[in-house]
Amino acid sequence: MSDAAPNPPAAPSAYDLMPMSGPALWIAGLLLALANFMAVLDMTIANVSVPNIAGGLAVSPSQGAWVITSYAVAEAITVPLTGWLAQRFGAVKVFVFAMAGFGLCSALCGLAPSLSMLVVFRIMQGLAGGPMMPLSQTLLRRIFPARQQAMAMGLWSMTTVVGPIVGPLLGGALVDQAGWPWVFYINVPMAAVCAVLAWRFLASRETPTERIPVDFVGLGLLITWVGAMQIVLDKGKDLDWFQSPVIVGLALVALVGFTSFIIWELTEAHPIVDLRVFRHRGFTAATVIMSLSFGAFFSSVVLIPLWLQTNMGYTAGWAGKAMAFQGILAVVMSPIVARFMGRFDLRALVSFGVLVMGGVALWRTGFASNMDFMGVSLPNLAQGFAMPFFFIPTTVLALGSVLPRETASAAGLMNFMRTTAGAFGTSITLTAWENATTSQHSDLVGVLHNPQGAIDTLTRMGMSAQGALEQLNTMVDGEATMAATDHIFLVIAMVFVAGATAVWIAPKPAPMAGGPPMGGH
Secondary structure (H helix, E strand, O other): OEOOOOOOOOOOOOOOOOOOOHHHHHHHHHHHHHHHHHHHHHHHOOOOOHHHHHHHOOOOHHHHOHHHHHHHHHHHHHHHHHHHHHHHHOHHHHHHHHHHHHHHHHHHHHHOOOHHHHHHHHHHHHHHHOOHHHHHHHHHHHHOOHHHHHHHHHHHHHHHHHHHHHHHHHHHHHHHHOOOOHHHHOHHHHHHHHHHHHHHHHHHHOOOOOOOOOOHHHHHHHHHHHHHHHHHHHHOOOOOHHHOHHHHHHHHHHHHHHHHHHHHHHHOOOOOOOHHHHHEHHHHHHHHHHHHHHHHHHHHHHHHHHHHHHHOOOOHHHHHHHHHHHHHHHHHHHHHHHHHOOOOOHHHHHHHHHHHHHHHHHHHOOOOOOOOHHHHHHHHHHHHHHHHHHHHHHHHHHHOOOOHHHHHHHHHHHHHHHHHHHHHHHHHHHHHHHHHHHHHHHHHHHHOOOHHHHHHHHHHOOOOHHHHHHHHHHHHHHHHHHHHHHHHHHHHHHHHHHHHHHHHHOOOOOOOOOOOOOOOO
């Protein structure tokens, strides 16, 4: 693994730069940013919709969570394939095809008559959406002149920051006003317009292609271990974890598949996923912190709306409004952070942002069952301030540490690590939350002071004995859930601290001058 710091921008090469100018540049840039926004948005727009989707399709909320994780895992499978797809077919063609497929699958999701069909269509949607994120990065770098690359990455990162925030807000509004299918229908017109205009403006900037063999073994191993691991995380609690032979078997499949995948891809002449980019220490450090911090961040983005709706009496719309506070300062700070990158060490910016996010998680450990809307929303406002410090410099540090020809592969791998961490983190967090709630409930029942007296008081107020018992149990459930939620946020805070520390593994980047550092290896 190389220890060299990223170098200042090298001279443009035919491979990675075909700059545009004038209105065409900004139209193309906005299209690429919008495509990334759509892909990120769909990771969160369904979060606040899960209870409504579950109710509409007659399944439990925990089963409804498959709508989130199925998309994330499918996306995680195709994201690292982006480098190979771009090399084989051309980045522009793959991008346009992915956009069109994303729109079609979004329409199918809205039409799904059952949870099983919805999960199938979400998987298809994730497979189509996966390449959109890394290819939008690759093409932005290709069309923007070197002096404007920092601005381009700032624009891209801002959509990554804002997407998880707008998702709950837009999803809540659509669910309340039009019904859950519209969280998917909303993508269709945007995807159609983006696909047509992207081909119109970017066809002349197609990347070089090469007829390379398909690494079917590597692809099969990737699908096997990611899919097996996600099923373990999603179904572990229902099947009593490692007391179940099914879970044990799937865990072994995931472990063997992952080990075999690493060995095969490192020795294959034409790997489906180019793991050799991890030889760049800056890229490795950036992907580690991206995985840790995004996993913690995305878990909280899923957990808070679920807690608000199932335990605090919020509608999907109000839960989305509470989460939307993250977007206020995120939008304000994104261009400011892009300018900071020319003045401060990228590692310091990342570490600062992640530590602030950890502080927000600690703030949330004080959540109480009687808190008001602003009590929920203010920590989200503070987190919005910190998020650009995390997303933007981390992205630039990662892609600035690899060779120009490795950009698509590096972007794919970084996004793979991010989306996989989000999916795995969500499954682990929700399972831990349910387990902690059960444990806290048992503890609270054991220390209740004179429960019979409380039941007698309620019966004297006109309740039946059964109704009084249920009312007391509901109160205990609420407090148990609140205590479990606070405990989960304490763990999330610890993960953020680990992420803020991991960034210092990276070598010190060279000062930026007009664009992100390129070509260090």
